[in-house]
Amino acid sequence: MAGRPLSPIPASTPPELRALVQRLRDAKDASGKTFEALAKDGKVSESVVRRALAGKAVPPLETVKAITRACGRKEDGMAQAWYAAKAEEVLPGARKLGPKMVTSPREFVESMIFMRIEGGYPPLQQLEKVAGGAPDGRTRLPHSTLHLVLHGQIPPAEELFTAFMEALPVPAAGRRHWLDAHRRLFADAPARRAWGEPPPVVRDEPAAFTSCEGADGALARMDRDEEIKRKTGQLKEPDDYERLGLGYLNSPAPEFQWWDEAEIAAWEAEAAAQQRALKHVDLREELLAYNDRSDPA
Template identity: 80%
Template sequence: MAGRPLGPIPASAPPELRALVVRLRNAKEASGKTFEALAADGGVSESVVRRALAGKRVPSLETVKAITDACGRTEDDMARAWHAAKAEEVLPGAREWGPKMVSSRAELVASMIFMRIASGYPPLHQLEKDAGNDEHGRTRLPHSTLHLVLEGRIPPTETLFTAFMDALSVPAADRRNWLDAHRRLFADAPARRAFGQPPPVVRDEPPALTSCEAAERALPRLERDEEIKRKTGQLKEPDDHELLGLGYLNSPTPEDQWPDEAEIAAWEAEAAAQPPAREQVDLREKLRAMIDRTGPA
C-alpha cells in the first residue's frame, strides 16, 4: 500500500475540488515526502492522506491543514481553496452575500451554511454542544431543529439564529448586522412554541357543541324521524293500556296468547301441592308475634 501511486483525479470531480486536490498533490511532490511520512508528520493515518489526495470528495479542513503543515506550506491559501471546494459541494452555484445584501429567506439560510463552512463545517452535534444550554438547562441549539432549518423546511427563530452564531463564534459586529437581516426577513414568521408548551388547538373542524346546542339540533331531527315513521305506519299512537304497560288494547291478540280456565286451575293445584318454604313459615310466625306484641292489651 505504501508504494502504490495515486491514480488520476476523477473526470467527474467539480472544478474547485480538482483545484484543491491539485494543490495538495503539488505540495506533497514539492515536499518529497512519502505518504507514510506525511501521515506521521501530520498526525493522521496514511489512509486519510490517500483519500484526501484521491479527489473523490472534499476532505475535512483538519485533514487539509494537517497535510499542509506536514508539507511546510501556509494554511491560508489551502484553507481558501478548501472553502471554495466545500461551498461547491454543499451549495453548488450559490453566491455568498453579506448581511446587508441578502434579500430573501433562502439567501439567509444559505448564508448560515456559508458561516458553517467558514468555521470548518463542524457537525451539527458539535454545534449543539458548543452553543451550550439556557438558564433552564435546555440545549440552545438542538441539532435536529438546526437540520430542518438548514434544509429550508422551517424558519430559524431569532433565538436559534443567535445560538447558531454563538456556536460558530461570529464576531459581534457581524452578529448585529446578521440579526438585523434576520428581523427584516423573518419578522412575520410564526413563532415556534417553547419547550414543554402544548401545541395549539387546530380549528380545521367546527368547534364542539355544548349540550344545549346538541339538544336543539337533535330534537328537530328526532321529530322528523318520528313523523316519517308515523306516515309509513311504522309508529302507532299508544293508548291507555300501552301507557300502563299492558300493551295495545286494540292490537290483534293470538288465540293462544292467554291461558284458558283449565291451565289456570292446573297451575293453582300445582302451587298448592308444593310444601311451603321454611323461610316463608318463619317470616309468618315472626309477623304474628309482632302483631300480638303491638296489639291492644
C-alpha cells in the same frame, strides 16, 4: 503501500475540488515526503492522506490543514481552496451575500450554510454541544431543529439563530447586522415556546385531512372522469331497460352457429353409446328397497 503512486484525478471531479487536490499533490511533491512520512508528521493515518489526495470527495478541513502543515506550507491559502470546494459541493451555483444583500428566506438559509462552511462544516451534533444549554435547561441549538432549518422546512427562530452564530466563528461585529436581516425577513416567525408550554391553538387553520375526505375526493375524480368519457362518446348512457336489469332485451341476438355434418354425427354416436351404457332399473323397486333399509329392525 507507501510506494504505490496516486491515480490521476478523476475527470468527473468538480473544478474547485480539482484545484484543491492539485494544490495538495503539488505540496506533497515539493516536500519530497512519502505518504507514510506525511501521515506521521500530520498525525493522521496514511489512508486518510491517500483519500484526501484522491480527488473523489472533499476531505475534512482538519485533514487538509494537517497535510499542509506536514508539507511545510501555510494553512491560509489551502483553507481558502477548501472553502471554495466545500461550497461547490454543498451549495452549487449559490453566491455568498452579506446581511444587507439578503432579500429572501432562501438566501438567508444559504448564508447560514456558508457560515457553517467557514466554520469547517462541523456536524450538527457538535454545534449543539458547543452552543450549550439555556438557563431553563433546554438545548439552545437542537440538532434536529437545526437540520429542518438548514433544509428550508421551518424558519429559524431568533434564539436559535443567535446560538448558531455563537457556535461558529462568526465575528461579533457582524452578528448584529445578521440579526437585523433575520428580523427583517422573519418578522412573522413564531417564537420558541417556553418549557412545558402547550402549542398555540389556531382557530382559522384548515381542518385535518381525513380518510372520508380522501374518499370524497376519489369519488369526485371518478365522476369527473365519467363526465369526460360521456362527452367524448367513450361512455354510453344507460337506457330504461338497463336500469331495470332488462338490458338483454335491447342486445342483439347472437348469430346462429351452423354445425357441420361430421360434428352432428359424432354427437349422435356419443349419445347412442351413453344410452346403451345406462342400466334400466325399475324406480318402484329402488324405492321399496330403500324403505326396507331405513326401517328399524
